[in-house]
Amino acid sequence: MKITAVRVHTLRAALERPFAFSQWRFTRRETTLVEVSTDAGFEGWGEAYGPSAPIAAAVGEFFSPLVVGRDPRDTEALWDFLYARSIDYGQKGTLLAAISALDIAFWDIKARAAGVPLYRLLGGAPTEKIPCYATGFYYSEDYERAFRQEAARYLELGFDAVKMKVGYGLERDVGLVRLVREAVGPRVRLMMDANHAYDPVTAIALGRRVEPLEIGWFEEPVSPLDVEGYLEVKRNLAIPLAGGECEYTRFGFEPLLRRRALDYAQPDLCSCGGISEGMKIAVLASVYNIHVTPHAWGSAVGQTAALHFYAARPRQPFTTTPELRLIECDQTENPFRTRIVTNPIRFQNGCWHLPEGPGLGIQIDRQALAGFE
Ligand code: CA
Numbered sequence: 001m002k003i004t005a006v007r008v009h010t011l012r013a014a015l016e017r018p019f020a021f022s023q024w025r026f027t028r029r030e031t032t033l034v035e036v037s038t039d040a041g042f043e044g045w046g047e048a049y050g051p052s053a054p055i056a057a058a059v060g061e062f063f064s065p066l067v068v069g070r071d072p073r074d075t076e077a078l079w080d081f082l083y084a085r086s087i088d089y090g091q092k093g094t095l096l097a098a099i100s101a102l103d104i105a106f107w108d109i110k111a112r113a114a115g116v117p118l119y120r121l122l123g124g125a126p127t128e129k130i131p132c133y134a135t136g137f138y139y140s141e142d143y144e145r146a147f148r149q150e151a152a153r154y155l156e157l158g159f160d161a162v163k164m165k166v167g168y169g170l171e172r173d174v175g176l177v178r179l180v181r182e183a184v185g186p187r188v189r190l191m192m193d194a195n196h197a198y199d200p201v202t203a204i205a206l207g208r209r210v211e212p213l214e215i216g217w218f219e220e221p222v223s224p225l226d227v228e229g230y231l232e233v234k235r236n237l238a239i240p241l242a243g244g245e246c247e248y249t250r251f252g253f254e255p256l257l258r259r260r261a262l263d264y265a266q267p268d269l270c271s272c273g274g275i276s277e278g279m280k281i282a283v284l285a286s287v288y289n290i291h292v293t294p295h296a297w298g299s300a301v302g303q304t305a306a307l308h309f310y311a312a313r314p315r316q317p318f319t320t321t322p323e324l325r326l327i328e329c330d331q332t333e334n335p336f337r338t339r340i341v342t343n344p345i346r347f348q349n350g351c352w353h354l355p356e357g358p359g360l361g362i363q364i365d366r367q368a369l370a371g372f373e
């Protein structure tokens with residue numbers, strides 16, 4: 001089997017209701033999908049997380065000519081080849097996001113050609129249902145009303161875990177966390193995410209104020225560049241720490257894991273290096289007894305890739321405790337998540353049911369896709 005073409009799809013959509021987090025305000029969504037065609041009739045889809053323009057150039061102009069003619073089933077060999085070609089200029093960032101998209105598409109093809117769902121090719125899943133947590137509670141003008149509505153909706157959908165945004169300043173954050181805790185009730189697991197808005201001393205101060213509200217994890221409390229800062233926060237709080245969506249490859253994750261800066265490692269499959277590298281990061285994390293729960297904030301393609309990876313990832317410690325088996329289920333407005341596939345993953349009572357079709361198991365709705373290009 002040979003790769004005959006790589007096509008880049010840049011998707012853009014304006015949001016009906018803009019929302020904000022600690023770093024900026026979203027008025028539109030944008031993502032990059034990669035479609036890989038073969039001479040065997042199989043096609044594969046991947047997604048890159050990050051700014052579309054440089055990613056489109058990286059995939060379309062730099063990497064595509066290198067992979068046309070190669071067998072997409074040689075996933076490890078192709079990963080090494082592409083990383084070796086780019087390591088001098090970009091060990092992290094855009095070039096890795098581009099490799100990630102290609103790698104996901106290669107795995108999609110490999111599993112389609114094998115006639116099995118991707119998670120099975122990766123090693124299989126212990127359960128057919130994957131419990132998720134709802135990511136929401138972003139800041140908006142009428143956040144009080146919005147939070148109550150969101151809480152009611154998530155409970156109705158069967159979520160028993162939710163994640164909210166913080167990082168707007170200590171006092172405001174404490175108020176917001178109280179509001180969400182009150183809205184979701186005492187039994188729902190509540191995580192909070194600062195998107196690296198704080199220095200260690202402020203993150204610790206916030207953590208101490210909200211510790212009595214039973215926080216499941218504190219995500220990106222400090223800069224992703226500050227491993228010592230993570231360790232300082234960890235030493236001073238009982239709340240577990242999560243992070244890693246801004247980190248890349250096993251080489252980037254290794255010091256965070258070895259030094260136990262994280263309790264939950266969150267590689268994004270669409271930027272950390274794809275399925276191939278995600279599995280290596282998960283192996284490393286298992287050595288250090290650290291949970292892996294992928295960051296997933298993209299389209300249906302990236303979300304599904306994360307689901308297959310999560311289902312099949314190596315685990316440590318071995319447990320049946322449900323709170324350790326949670327994957328991100330973004331609930332913010334995103335038409336690329338909800339409208340570009342003809343057979344969305346079945347979601348029921350706070351859980352995804354693993355797709356049983358070959359490959360990623362989703363069919364792209366080309367007409368819907370074209371509407372966003
Ligand atoms: Ca996050």
